[in-house]
Amino acid sequence: MKRVRATALAAWEFVAGDDWPTAVGVVAAIGVTALIADSGAAAWWVMPTAVVALLVLSLRRARR
Amino acid sequence: MSGPELGLAVSVFLACAVEAVEALTIVLAVGTTRSWSSSLYGAGTALLALAVIVGALGPALTALPIDVLRVGVGALLLVFGLQWLRKALLRAAGLRALHDESAAFAAETGAARAAGALHKDGIDPYAFAVSFKGVLLEGLEVALIVLTFGANVHRIGLAAAAAGAAVLVVVLTGLAVRAPLARVPENTMKLGVGVLLTSFGIFWGGEGAGASWPGGDAALLVIVPGLLVASLAMVAWLRRSPARVKAAGEPA
Numbered sequence: 001m002k003r004v005r006a007t008a009l010a011a012w013e014f015v016a017g018d019d020w021p022t023a024v025g026v027v028a029a030i031g032v033t034a035l036i037a038d039s040g041a042a043a044w045w046v047m048p049t050a051v052v053a054l055l056v057l058s059l060r061r062a063r064r
Numbered sequence: 065m066s067g068p069e070l071g072l073a074v075s076v077f078l079a080c081a082v083e084a085v086e087a088l089t090i091v092l093a094v095g096t097t098r099s100w101s102s103s104l105y106g107a108g109t110a111l112l113a114l115a116v117i118v119g120a121l122g123p124a125l126t127a128l129p130i131d132v133l134r135v136g137v138g139a140l141l142l143v144f145g146l147q148w149l150r151k152a153l154l155r156a157a158g159l160r161a162l163h164d165e166s167a168a169f170a171a172e173t174g175a176a177r178a179a180g181a182l183h184k185d186g187i188d189p190y191a192f193a194v195s196f197k198g199v200l201l202e203g204l205e206v207a208l209i210v211l212t213f214g215a216n217v218h219r220i221g222l223a224a225a226a227a228g229a230a231v232l233v234v235v236l237t238g239l240a241v242r243a244p245l246a247r248v249p250e251n252t253m254k255l256g257v258g259v260l261l262t263s264f265g266i267f268w269g270g271e272g273a274g275a276s277w278p279g280g281d282a283a284l285l286v287i288v289p290g291l292l293v294a295s296l297a298m299v300a301w302l303r304r305s306p307a308r309v310k311a312a313g314e315p316a
Contacts, residue, residue, distance in 0.1 A: 014204070015140070017147045026142045026265075030135060030273045037274030044277050047270040048287065051142065051262060052294050058150050059298060063159060 021061070025054040067281055068264075071288075072213045073226045075260040079209050080230035082253050083202040086168070088238045090198030093172035098191035105187060106195030114203045118211060118224070125215040131272050137212040138269025144205065145261030152255035153295060157302030209261070216268060259295060263288045 016023040029050035036043035065073070087107070095103035125133065154160040176190065210227050214220030267277065267284055277283035 015143055017143075019147060019150065022146050022150075023143045026139055026146070026269075030139055030269050033270055033273035033275050037276075043273070043275040044270055044283070046275070047266045047273075048290070051146070051266055051291075055146060055149065055153075055294075056298065058146065059153060059302060062150065062154055063302065 019058055019061075022054050022058050025050065025057075029054070066217075067284060068217050069219055069222060071260060071264060071284065072217060072219060072223055075257060075264065076206075076210055076213055076223045076226040077230045078253050078257045079261070080206045080227040081234055082250060082257060083206045084231045084234035085250065087199045087202040088234055089169050090172055090202075091195050092238065093169050094176050094191045094194045094198075097173045097176040099188040102188040102191035103195040106192040106197075107199045109192075110196045110199035110203060113200055114207050117204070118207050121211055122215070122220050125211055126218065126220070128215075131274075133216060134268040134272025136272075137216045138265045138267070138272050140208065140212055140265075141261045142265030142269055144209065145258050145263075145265050147258075148254050149258030149262055149295060152251055152258050153298050153302065155251045156255060156299045159302055213264070255295065259288060259292050263291050266291075 029047055032050070033043045033046040036046060091103050091107045094106075128136075151160065172194075176194070206227055210223040211220065214223030263284060266287055271277065279286075
């Protein structure tokens with residue numbers, strides 16, 4: 001069990017790096033895109049807008 | 065070659081070249097100070113491990129439904145791309161020290177000399193372990209980029225060829241100069257790779273989630289330059305911030 005937990009933790013750190021809020025934001029942005037697309041409305045604008053916002057927020061956190 | 069295929073080849077080549085420079089610095093530092101044979105055995109074993117990972121995951125990835133693959137690939141490229149882009153922008157703005165291969169080489173050789181007695185016979189465990197870990201960790205990110213890009217456009221062979229060409233160019237250059245490749249414009253390359261990975265992540269992530277891009281594949285011709293312009297604007301914004309420079313030699 002310990003080994004599984006350690007492996008999962010190492011995989012999370014490898015993927016998310018030192019900026020987990022951005023990784024969570026990416027997943028949320030894809031989820032919002034799927035919800036809007038499912039309703040039949042245009043959803044292409046969500047990802048570019050979310051990515052620029054996530055990058056600005058990430059840079060603001062790093063600047064502090 | 066189509067637009068996405070050309071983007072794939074350029075992205076994989078640049079990402080792989082940057083990681084290969086970092087891995088080569090570690091292998092050179094340990095080989096010079098400890099043992100060439102152990103350092104090369106470590107690097108070779110790591111390359112074999114990476115080949116096994118790519119060989120095992122490649123066919124499994126291509127068997128996934130295209131939309132599931134695109135969401136997964138898009139999310140992964142976005143997470144990696146945004147990390148590369150954030151660090152490159154902070155370095156371009158002077159808020160983080162540029163990654164200096166000469167400084168990284170000096171730090172690695174210092175650590176190798178301080179690591180205790182050298183094993184004259186057989187394998188030197190320190191040299192083997194440091195080379196293995198360095199090549200495996202730098203290579204793992206590239207292996208994921210090769211697999212995700214390649215699987216998404218069903219061109220894993222093209223992605224692997226671009227990665228192989230990048231490693232070959234870096235290793236041959238390293239052998240020719242027999243020194244860390246300090247003159248490589250690493251941050252500019254990282255900024256470029258960050259923009260490309262993030263742009264493809266936006267495109268495939270959106271498409272996999274069900275969005276339709278105006279103009280289809282041609283939307284990439286707007287996303288890539290648009291993100292580059294936004295990134296350069298962010299550098300200008302960051303440059304107005306008070307300086308806070310971190311030490312050189314930190315991870316990519």
